[in-house]
Amino acid sequence: MTHINLNRNRPKIVVIGGGTGLPVILTGLHQYNVDITAVVTVADDGGSSGVIRDYINVVPPGDIRNVLVALSNMPEIYKQIFQYRFNSNDQFFSGHAIGNLIIAALSEMDDRGIFDAVQELSSLMQIDGHVYPASDTPLILNAKFTDGSQLAGESHISAAGKTIDHVWVTSVDGKTPEAKQEVIQAIMEADQIVLGPGSLFTSILPNLMISNVGQAVRETNAEVIYICNIMTQKGETERFTDAEHVRVLNRHLGKNFIDTVLVNTEPVPKDYLDRQKYDEYLYQVAYDFKGLREQGCRVISDNFLKLRDRGVFHNGEQVVEELMRLLGRPRSWDANELN
Template sequence: MISLRKKHRPKIVVIGGGTGLPVVLKGLRKKNADITAVVTVADDGGSSGIIRDYINVVPPGDIRNVLAALSDMPKLYKDIFQYRFSSNDQFFSGHAIGNLIIAALTEMDNRGIFEAVQDLSKIMQVDGHVYPASDKPLTLNAAFTDGTVISGEAEISAAGKTIDNVWVTSADGSKPEAKQEVVDAILDADQIVLGPGSLFTSILPNLMIENVGEAVCRSEAEVVYICNIMTQKGETEHFTDADHVRVLNRHLKQNFIDTVLVNTEPVPKNYLDRQKYDEYLYQVKYDFKGLRDQGCRVISDNFLKLRNQGVFHNGDQVVDELMCLAGRPKSWRADESN
C-alpha cells in the first residue's frame, strides 16, 4: 500500500531562490508531492556574501531556508538552525547558525556543497531533495542596455539600470555545470516550477547553467512560471507578466514556458510598507495577449496574500493550482486558458 502511494506522488522540481521558494515548497509538502528543489548558488549578499568572501564556499542562505522548509525536525531544532545572531554580537553579527553549519560541512574533507547538503538533508530529515544548482560558487554577471557590465548579484540589483541579459561564471574559470543528479531530476519530473522570485537574480542564474537550461528545455514535463506580483527595483521596473516570460524565453532562445500563474487581485492602495519592502515598486501589469502570443496557457486568479504590510503569494492557493496541473503533458499547450 505504501509503495502504491509513493508511485503516484507527482515529481515536481522547483527551481529558484529567495524568499518565495520556501513558501511553495512548504505547500507542496502538505500535498505529498515528491519534491526536488534546485537552488541558486549565485547569491553574494548578507550573511551568505560575507561567508563567501571569507570561505571559498557556495553562499548558503537560500539553501538554508529550503532545508528548513522541507525538514521534519522538531520546531525547536529548526528554530535553532534558522537563528540569526543579533547585530550587537560583533563577531557573529547577522550570521544565521544554519549558514555556518553548511559552510563547515562543505569545508570538511573538501566534500563540496552538493555532498554537504545531502548529508545535512539526512540529519534534518528532509522530505524531498535539495540540490544546489552547482557544486561551485558562481558569479552572476549582467549586461545593461547602456552597454555597461556589472558582476555580483547585490551590485546588479543596486545598479538601478535596465538589464539586457545575464550569465554566470565560476571563479576558477571552469564551465558552470550542475551535478548529474540535478539534470536527472529535471528530465524525470512531471512538472517544473520556476519562481516565485527575482527574475534576473534568483531564477535565471539557475537556467544560465548550460546543462540546467538544456534539461529544462528537453524535459517532457510541463514548465510552470509563477509570475511575481510586484515589479522589482533595479530588475523589472514597469514589467508586465508577458515581459517576465519574454525575458525567460529570450535567455533560453526558445518559448519553453508552458503555463503562467498570474495574480489579478489588486494590491490595496497604500497597504505596502515602502520602507520595509523598498525593492518593490508597482504591481505587475496583466498582458494576456502578450502571454498567449508566446504560446503560454494562462491561469489567473487571486493569488495575493497580505501580511505585515507586505505583498506575498498565497502559497496554498498557488500549490492547489500546481497540483491540478501536475503530470499533464506538453501536448495540450496553449489549447485552453483560465
C-alpha cells in the first residue's frame, strides 16, 4: 500500500463515533501516513451486539468489529472470515458475526475486560493505529424527550418517534461512566478530532456524554471537526438543518466546541433512495450557512456525496482529502462556501 507523505511527523487524528459511518472515514485515513485512534461507542443494544450484551454482559462488539477491520492490515480473506455473519437458519448462531463472538470471548477470558481484549485483538489483526472502546463497561443510553418523557436503550429511543431534547449515559454496573486514560490522552495529544459521520444522538453523543471524554474534547488544543450527516434520521434528527446538528452538540457539552463543519451541498437525485431498504433516512439535511457561522464554526461545503446501491453515503475519499487539507490550514482560515 502506498502511503502519502505529509512532510511532517505523523499527525495524530482521533475519530469518535460509531455505526456504519465511522469505518468509511477510517478506511480512507488508513491510506495516509497518520496516527489514527478510533474511539468507539459502547451503548449499542440492537442486533447481534445487543443479544451478546444481554447474555454475557459485555460491551456490544459490533461497531468495534467494523472498526478493527477498517484499520487491519490482515489479508482480505481473514477480514472476510472475521466479518462473516451466520445465516438465519443456523439457529444457534443465527445473525451473529464471527468477529462479535471472538471479541466477546476475549473480553470474558481472565476477566480482562473489553478494553484489554481489543488491544490484544488489535495486535493479532495487525491494526495500523489504535482502537479504543469509549468505556470498559457496557453503557445505557438514556433520553429525555421534549414532551417530558424518558426512555433508556438506544434501540428504544430511536423507535420512540418523539423529538429528543437531550441524552446521557449510565453504566450497567451503577458506577459513573469513565473512559480509560488512554482515550483521554489520545484526545489531549491529538492534532485533529473528527466526530462522525453517524447518528447524532445514538452514535456520537454517547461518547461525548462520558464525563471525562466530554471534558477532554472541550479542553483539547486539537481542531474539532464535525462531519454532518447527509440525510435526516427517523426518530433522531427529523427536520434538522446542519446548524441544528451542531447546536445540539454544543448544547450537550455546554460550549461552542465545534471548530469546523464539513457539510455536503450536492443534491441527492430525486427518487434515487430506496426508502424500503434505508427506511431510517427521511430527507436531505438542509444547509444553513448563517446558522453555522453564528456558532463560530468554520464551514467547508462541498460535494461529499456518494450514491451506491440506491443508498446515500459520504464519499470517504473526498472527506478524508479535506481532513488532510485541514491539517495544513490555520484555524483562523475562513472557508466560506466552497461549492
